[in-house]
Amino acid sequence: MIQRLTDALGADSVLHAPEDLAVYRFDGYATGATPGVVVLPRTTRDICAVMKVAKEFGVPVVARGAGTGLCGGATPGLGAIVVSFARMNRILELDIARRRVRVQPGVVNLDLSTDVARHRLFYAPDPASQRSCTIGGNIGTNAGGPHCLAYGTTTSHVLGLEVVDEHGEVFTTHIDDIGYDLTGALVGGEGTLGMVSSAWLRLTRMPQSVRVWLVAFGDIDSASETVSAILAAGIVPTALEMMDATIISAVEAVYHAGYPTDAAAVLLIESAGFEEDMERCQTDIARIARDHGALSWHAASSQRERDALWLGRKSAAGAIGSMTPNYYIQDVTVPRTKLPHALRAVEEAVRANGLRVGNVFHAGDGNLHPLIMYDKRNAYEVAAVVEAGTQILTTAIALGGTISGEHGIGSEKRETLGLVYSSDDLDPMLRLRDVFNASGLLNPEKIFPSGARCAEVR
Numbered sequence: 001m002i003q004r005l006t007d008a009l010g011a012d013s014v015l016h017a018p019e020d021l022a023v024y025r026f027d028g029y030a031t032g033a034t035p036g037v038v039v040l041p042r043t044t045r046d047i048c049a050v051m052k053v054a055k056e057f058g059v060p061v062v063a064r065g066a067g068t069g070l071c072g073g074a075t076p077g078l079g080a081i082v083v084s085f086a087r088m089n090r091i092l093e094l095d096i097a098r099r100r101v102r103v104q105p106g107v108v109n110l111d112l113s114t115d116v117a118r119h120r121l122f123y124a125p126d127p128a129s130q131r132s133c134t135i136g137g138n139i140g141t142n143a144g145g146p147h148c149l150a151y152g153t154t155t156s157h158v159l160g161l162e163v164v165d166e167h168g169e170v171f172t173t174h175i176d177d178i179g180y181d182l183t184g185a186l187v188g189g190e191g192t193l194g195m196v197s198s199a200w201l202r203l204t205r206m207p208q209s210v211r212v213w214l215v216a217f218g219d220i221d222s223a224s225e226t227v228s229a230i231l232a233a234g235i236v237p238t239a240l241e242m243m244d245a246t247i248i249s250a251v252e253a254v255y256h257a258g259y260p261t262d263a264a265a266v267l268l269i270e271s272a273g274f275e276e277d278m279e280r281c282q283t284d285i286a287r288i289a290r291d292h293g294a295l296s297w298h299a300a301s302s303q304r305e306r307d308a309l310w311l312g313r314k315s316a317a318g319a320i321g322s323m324t325p326n327y328y329i330q331d332v333t334v335p336r337t338k339l340p341h342a343l344r345a346v347e348e349a350v351r352a353n354g355l356r357v358g359n360v361f362h363a364g365d366g367n368l369h370p371l372i373m374y375d376k377r378n379a380y381e382v383a384a385v386v387e388a389g390t391q392i393l394t395t396a397i398a399l400g401g402t403i404s405g406e407h408g409i410g411s412e413k414r415e416t417l418g419l420v421y422s423s424d425d426l427d428p429m430l431r432l433r434d435v436f437n438a439s440g441l442l443n444p445e446k447i448f449p450s451g452a453r454c455a456e457v458r
């Protein structure tokens, strides 16, 4: 099989030495098994050739972007072919008039916005990992990000896809196609429905004016209630993020972003639009924050200061690394009005298991990301973090939320999918997967619970 792949792609595009394979076992969450081979295609035709060889040998194929995924989506099973899109990182076409761009899947999310900035355009979905994660991975997970509160997640920005299917054939979809919305169905497929070889994306015009405010609170409940009150007043900021005291001190120690270290929580709020609307927006949000007991209110006065405040937020997970040998990021959603309750439950679950937590999250979406600190060399702490994570999942469901806001299901949450879906719910999804992946070679053992096919899901 390796010889056939080498014949098709060239020796420099096929890795099979043990030390090369070892680094492809992981993503941002999990450790998989050692793949049999890693291929680095340059073109759609290369991907087709890989898929044909995989089919002939009956070997599973796992698509991989940057491997920043947090649910074990890009981890391989033993002997699988990993398809890394690292070399397919070109912007293929840019249509400024229609604000559209066609990119290869390995383009890094932030590189796209940086490249089109000279046309006063940007690509709106901005995961906190945007300095490394790729468009292919974002499409695979339907990634979100702080600014998705106003602009929508990845699925709202994908106009069309070119996909290599399980037979090594290419098909394309576009949201303007009549009939079924296949583009929508494929986004969030986690590599189980085909490999995206290029994508047409919507670009967004930069707003005339951007304001960023940092609001400090003496307790978490007041910050959470402010979030609900802002949205209930009909104001939709472009981003509405919350960080607790643990995250604030971790970020300040490393990045000196300018967050108040005496606050129990801060809200990082951004609004964008026409200059004349911004004054009113600022007045309204400031009044709501004051009514909910805000301790302080700070408006960033320059682009530099805005960038510093955002760098702190987007680097929070890295900053926590200075406080703990390991951390586990949970990803659940709850209705926004249940945020105070959910945050108390997170604290209780983590404390009851003898651990510590920092909370940094997309508060406007009710999308919690508790970062639970532990030491993976300590078996007790490993068991405790699993237990705390499970308790947080079940609490989110009990509050009317769900088990993933944006990171996906992957291998991490496949067995817990049965907590939110019955086998009757899963059956249409499995049948959709079978249409695109009848052979089961595309990223097997992901998303669906083991035994789901036999209606064994409780």
Ligand SMILES: Cc1cc2nc3c(=O)[nH]c(=O)nc-3n(C[C@H](O)[C@H](O)[C@H](O)COP(=O)(O)OP(=O)(O)OC[C@H]3O[C@@H](n4cnc5c(N)ncnc54)[C@H](O)[C@@H]3O)c2cc1C
Binding pocket: 027, 028, 062, 063, 064, 065, 066, 067, 068, 069, 070, 072, 073, 074, 085, 105, 126, 127, 128, 129, 132, 133, 134, 135, 136, 137, 138, 139, 140, 141, 142, 143, 144, 145, 146, 189, 190, 191, 192, 194, 195, 196, 197, 317, 318, 406, 407, 443
């Ligand atoms: C510090 C940190 C912060 C993060 N913040 C956020 C955040 O704010 N919002 C958010 O949504 N996520 C966040 N993430 C999670 C992660 O960055 C996203 O899920 C991202 O979309 C993964 O992109 P990737 O290129 O690393 O993909 P990978 O991890 O390599 O792959 C992710 C999934 O997509 C599939 N895939 C990859 N390429 C293709 C392709 N070409 N065709 C089909 N399927 C493909 C893979 O098989 C896998 O199932 C964060 C992660 C970290 C480490």
